[in-house]
Amino acid sequence: MSETTTPATATPPDRRVSGVSIRLDGVTKRYPGQDRPAVDDVSLEIPAGETVMFVGPSGCGKTTLLKMLNRLIEPTSGRIHLGDEDVTDQDPDRLRRRIGYVIQAGGLFPHMTVGTNVALVPRMLGWDKRRTATRVDELLDLVGLDPAVYRDRYPRELSGGQQQRVGVARALAADPPVLLMDEPFGAVDPVTRLRLQDELLRIQEELGKTIVFVTHDFDEAVKLGDRIVVFDVGARVVQYDTPEAILANPAEEYVADFVGAGATLKQLTLTRVGDVELRQVTTAVVGTDSAQAVAAVRSAGHDFVVVLDERGRPISWPTLAELTRTTTVPAAVDERLPVVDLRSTLNDALDTMLAASQGGVVVTGRREALAGVLMVESVMAAIQRSRAEVAG
Amino acid sequence: MTAATESSSLGAPESVTRRADETTAGAGRGDWRALATQPLLVAVGVLAFVLWRANATLTETEARQLGWTALWTGIREHLLLTVASAVIVLLIAVPLGIALTRRPLRRFSPLISGIANTGQAAPAIGLFVLLATWLGFGFGTTVVALVVYAALPVLRNTMVGIQGVDPRLVEAGRGMGMSAAAVLFRVELPLAVPVVLAGVRTALVLLVGTATLATFIDGGGLGVLINTGITLSLDSLLVSGAVLVALLALAVDWLGRVVEHVARPKGL
Ligand SMILES: Nc1ncnc2c1ncn2[C@@H]1O[C@H](COP(=O)(O)OP(=O)(O)O)[C@@H](O)[C@H]1O
Ligand SMILES: [Mg+2]
Numbered sequence: 001m002s003e004t005t006t007p008a009t010a011t012p013p014d015r016r017v018s019g020v021s022i023r024l025d026g027v028t029k030r031y032p033g034q035d036r037p038a039v040d041d042v043s044l045e046i047p048a049g050e051t052v053m054f055v056g057p058s059g060c061g062k063t064t065l066l067k068m069l070n071r072l073i074e075p076t077s078g079r080i081h082l083g084d085e086d087v088t089d090q091d092p093d094r095l096r097r098r099i100g101y102v103i104q105a106g107g108l109f110p111h112m113t114v115g116t117n118v119a120l121v122p123r124m125l126g127w128d129k130r131r132t133a134t135r136v137d138e139l140l141d142l143v144g145l146d147p148a149v150y151r152d153r154y155p156r157e158l159s160g161g162q163q164q165r166v167g168v169a170r171a172l173a174a175d176p177p178v179l180l181m182d183e184p185f186g187a188v189d190p191v192t193r194l195r196l197q198d199e200l201l202r203i204q205e206e207l208g209k210t211i212v213f214v215t216h217d218f219d220e221a222v223k224l225g226d227r228i229v230v231f232d233v234g235a236r237v238v239q240y241d242t243p244e245a246i247l248a249n250p251a252e253e254y255v256a257d258f259v260g261a262g263a264t265l266k267q268l269t270l271t272r273v274g275d276v277e278l279r280q281v282t283t284a285v286v287g288t289d290s291a292q293a294v295a296a297v298r299s300a301g302h303d304f305v306v307v308l309d310e311r312g313r314p315i316s317w318p319t320l321a322e323l324t325r326t327t328t329v330p331a332a333v334d335e336r337l338p339v340v341d342l343r344s345t346l347n348d349a350l351d352t353m354l355a356a357s358q359g360g361v362v363v364t365g366r367r368e369a370l371a372g373v374l375m376v377e378s379v380m381a382a383i384q385r386s387r388a389e390v391a392g
Numbered sequence: 393m394t395a396a397t398e399s400s401s402l403g404a405p406e407s408v409t410r411r412a413d414e415t416t417a418g419a420g421r422g423d424w425r426a427l428a429t430q431p432l433l434v435a436v437g438v439l440a441f442v443l444w445r446a447n448a449t450l451t452e453t454e455a456r457q458l459g460w461t462a463l464w465t466g467i468r469e470h471l472l473l474t475v476a477s478a479v480i481v482l483l484i485a486v487p488l489g490i491a492l493t494r495r496p497l498r499r500f501s502p503l504i505s506g507i508a509n510t511g512q513a514a515p516a517i518g519l520f521v522l523l524a525t526w527l528g529f530g531f532g533t534t535v536v537a538l539v540v541y542a543a544l545p546v547l548r549n550t551m552v553g554i555q556g557v558d559p560r561l562v563e564a565g566r567g568m569g570m571s572a573a574a575v576l577f578r579v580e581l582p583l584a585v586p587v588v589l590a591g592v593r594t595a596l597v598l599l600v601g602t603a604t605l606a607t608f609i610d611g612g613g614l615g616v617l618i619n620t621g622i623t624l625s626l627d628s629l630l631v632s633g634a635v636l637v638a639l640l641a642l643a644v645d646w647l648g649r650v651v652e653h654v655a656r657p658k659g660l
Pocket of ligand 2: 064
């Protein structure tokens with residue numbers, strides 16, 4: 001048996017943790033009729049309350065390894081522990097009710113409403129109707145869907161991103177300590193994916209589950225992961241470390257190749273929007289007097305204003321000239337307004353700017369309230385700094 | 393960004409596909425219109441037949457064969473044959489179809505499909521005669537023959553319906569801790585219902601048609617009318633029998649469609 005790969009650094013102590021650790025001991029999976037095992041003697045420890053990302057080339061055994069954690073695939077040999085408990089021989093159905101499982105496109109049952117889908121595991125665990133109903137609403141809230149609006153809809157009536165949110169809510173329904181996610185955001189468009197990632201970060205900050213997340217997107221791994229496991233064929237663990245450490249010191253040439261040549265630019269993925277200085281802007285609330293707003297913008301020396309709705313959420317950013325032509329601050333929502341979250345990476349921000357052909361993005365924080373504006377110059381400055389660091 | 397219109401905290405670019413229900417409600421109305429025309433057609437057909445029967449000048453033999461009680465007996469026998477065989481088909485073919493999609497029996501499903509296909513390719517009359525020489529004449533043998541003949545579409549559609557369920561949904565079900573039986577009854581079967589019911593409807597229509605052959609082995613039904621019409625060269629009997637069978641088939645098909653419409657799971 002190989003030595004157990006343990007992460008190099010410890011969990012920051014200030015985080016809330018509701019997850020349990022996972023330990024794999026010499027886990028092997030040999031599919032019938034194949035000469036090489038799909039997963040070959042893997043030992044791995046995943047700390048409680050952390051998000052660990054599985055990356056590696058297609059067919060290297062990530063999904064197989066993940067599905068052995070909830071025994072959708074039975075290991076040929078090896079042991080699996082959840083916390084202090086050896087679950088290798090536990091009844092798989094009972095085990096799985098304690099492990100949330102999220103797949104691509106959510107895997108929602110199309111003939112059940114959103115509410116019924118989310119209620120499935122609590123009902124199986126014998127929760128009464130009222131407790132289940134309360135929990136369903138709580139979870140829909142958690143993933144950013146208004147329960148009153150979405151509870152009784154069918155999955156078909158939701159967008160891909162919304163379905164994926166419900167998939168996450170369903171997996172979290174019975175408050176499992178562990179969440180397994182297999183390329184969950186692989187099927188949605190880039191903008192939606194970015195939002196779902198931000199949302200997951202927020203949920204994880206709140207809940208502190210142990211999350212194992214398979215992805216083929218290294219940027220996603222860097223953004224979401226407390227740690228990353230880089231696998232090679234047969235689920236050989238090539239490197240298991242924090243994103244920073246892997247980017248700084250790829251263990252093998254293979255990892256360096258996988259991470260990509262632009263390691264400097266990869267720093268963009270490590271830096272969060274909240275880490276750099278945001279430009280403060282003049283704001284105006286919908287429906288107020290335009291002349292006043294114009295005066296405020298002028299006196300601040302700005303050339304545009306960010307319009308907020310009644311709840312303080314940015315909805316458009318007209319120029320001074322545009323604002324001058326109105327009498328009250330317009331309520332029109334600019335569908336193309338580029339917005340990122342404080343948790344988004346600089347990479348996300350840059351992508352969003354490019355997609356909107358704008359020189360900046362509006363940044364939001366808690367409850368989508370305005371946090372400031374990030375200009376492309378600040379992103380450039382961050383790139384310059386990291387280049388200087390790498391060179392020096 | 394649509395932050396102001398979306399109550400979801402970060403659901404901005406996703407608000408587009410929300411209201412799919414209006415379009416489906418429209419489609420629903422269209423379905424009902426189609427469903428409403430078929431019984432109308434049957435009613436018109438029945439009315440035309442009744443008018444013709446009441447006003448036509450018939451010979452004594454014709455009048456006896458086409459007497460209201462004789463007709464009613466024929467229709468009743470025909471329906472009884474159809475319903476009895478359909479019930480037995482459902483009881484056999486649906487569970488068998490389900491069993492053949494389960495892991496232990498899955499490898500037999502091509503074999504059974506093959507046998508069933510061959511069975512249906514064989515001429516029905518041959519099957520009737522063969523079974524009659526083995527089991528004797530009468531109602532029972534007729535039902536057996538009809539069951540053998542009509543089981544295929546139900547069996548095949550049950551298998552196809554279940555196999556057509558997205559395997560990721562089955563995996564999602566198992567992955568959240570549903571037992572194999574729970575996944576079958578709560579996910580696979582409900583999603584297979586439309587396909588299974590389409591098979592049942594096909595079988596019913598097939599049964600109404602094939603039951604006309606019952607007369608050759610003393611099974612009764614409307615085939616008697618047709619057969620007598622042929623042997624005695626009485627076109628009125630032959631055509632009456634054929635028309636009644638056709639109307640019955642249309643009516644049964646309509647009933648099947650209504651059931652399909654009502655039983656179709658919401659949300660699909
Ligand atoms: N059910 C299966 N039967 C046989 N081989 C399989 C099965 N599932 C996966 N494999 C093989 O195991 C290897 C690992 O697959 P997988 O775990 O899906 O990789 P990944 O998720 O990293 O792309 C691949 O070579 C694949 O072909
Ligand atoms: Mg995979």
